[in-house]
Amino acid sequence: MYRLDTARGSFAVKELNLLDRRRPYRAEDVFRFERAAFAAGIPMPEPISVDRGTVVHRWVEGARVPEAAVPAAYAYEIGEILARLHALDVVWGGGPDEEPVARDWAELAERARATGQPWAGELTSQVGTFLAIADFVAACERPGPVVLTHRDVQPWNLLARDGRPVLLDWELSGLLDLSGELGSTALSLAKGPGFDDIEPVVFRSLLNGYVAGGGVLPPPGPSWFAYMIGGWLGHTRWNLLRCLAGTEAGSGPELALSHEAVRNGVRGLPDMVGRLPQLEALLR
Template sequence: MTSGLEHLGVPVGPMVRVGGGYANRLYRLDTEQGSFAVKELNLADRRVTYHVDDVFRFERAAFAAGIPMPEPVSADRGVLVHRWVEGEKVPEAPVSEAFAFEIGEILARIHALDVEWTHGVADEPTAWDWAELAERARATGQPWADELASRVETFLAIARFVDGCERPGPVVLTHKDIQPWNLLAREGRPVLLDWELSGLLDLSGELGSTALSVAKGPGLDSIEPAVFRAVLDGYVAGGGTLPPSGPSWFVFMIGGWLGHTRWNILRCLAGVEASTGPDLALSQESALNGVRGLPALFERLPDLETLLP
């Protein structure tokens, strides 16, 4: 994949694939001009359209405004390049209140940027074919097939919630995917990675998804309310205004996870190692996590609303 990367300088070693990547594939390339993160976008079966020019313009504006993030270098239809940033991985566990507060401040600064966006809100169509997927999973011997079959009615209830939940607004141009695996800690402070899902989103959905993601562990048994609220306090301190409380704060997270689970289920049902996107083993892991975790998250929705102001 080094073809088309000549503008980055002469390589001083082979390009190395970096582990992880729930949707795309990431490599590190060291050249005479420095170190770069080269992301190969999965265009074969993306869930939503990627607006490369608009995202790159948004990233450039955010970087110029001092948002802590890797410098965006170049972007075309299939490859994104950023300066490599050294930092510590953020574990999937509650962060410190100070770290959460700063994430809230950063979000407020991002939402204050004046950047043209030529597309509407990119809502992924809600899937209703869970019974069919469960049958196909059993027919192909998927390890999570029985669990999916036993939860079909719950997945249909989740789909009804996603389709029917009212979003109060306002709509903001934002990152849309602030999760522990899209963050680094540099000298104890957050750095935002992976901006390619950026776009317009109801503010409550962005705040709820972000705050819950950094306030909990892999499950829902270790939610720290003080960390959740620290994100909101930071947002207000950064000049933002909180939207009304309600289930809309969590519908984006639930809907996004629903779509991500179905996408990985389909990759597992295909049963072949795709040439782009996550490896089949990672899709199996993501499918199982969704089949087990989404119903648990949905059932805890009343408890989650007690976190809201």
């Protein structure tokens, strides 16, 4: 991403990774959704233009949001923003765009061992766990409703401007089961990098904001966390394949970052799934 300063103002120009995306990028559909959200007053950079590989937004100044529990008032406002976003009347073709759940973890572990990957032993010891995680993601019942939404409200996609949220990076927008969107967002904003410091007050504050904004909460259950687990599973596998290739790609993360992502997934996913009863308790 680049900052472009002109006589007409400052703009954020973002080049998209189109070489090895995990799913196709619906550039025009996302841009239309962004325009509707901006017109409705959602706090976000103004979308200016889009083509196949580049998106342009008006530059917004703000403070980065650290990967730690946000203030409860900030989470509450995010909940309100999501309720307003889900109420927009924007046409979006097709159904929820979730990845197929892969089950080739034993084969990938063997390839990792044969090519001397530094995390091969850890992955091999967790193959059974990863297959069980894949089964959980594939079989978990989603109660609905399905909403058109951002799908990636995480600390790294947010700014704080005068202490209030600004929502960035809409490229993953699409249809998603509501419980998955709320669970992923509330959990991400209520904790740090691990799962030992979850702040239940922050988690509930986001849900309270969603209700205050006119939203209706879906029933509690494991589906609140299935989307986040499935996304992390797919992200780990995508980075694993980049590591097995062993060369720097023309776009996307550097190879060292892919290795770090694989290690984080191999260690963190079993931990998260083991804590599902604790996470579901946040919904009560």
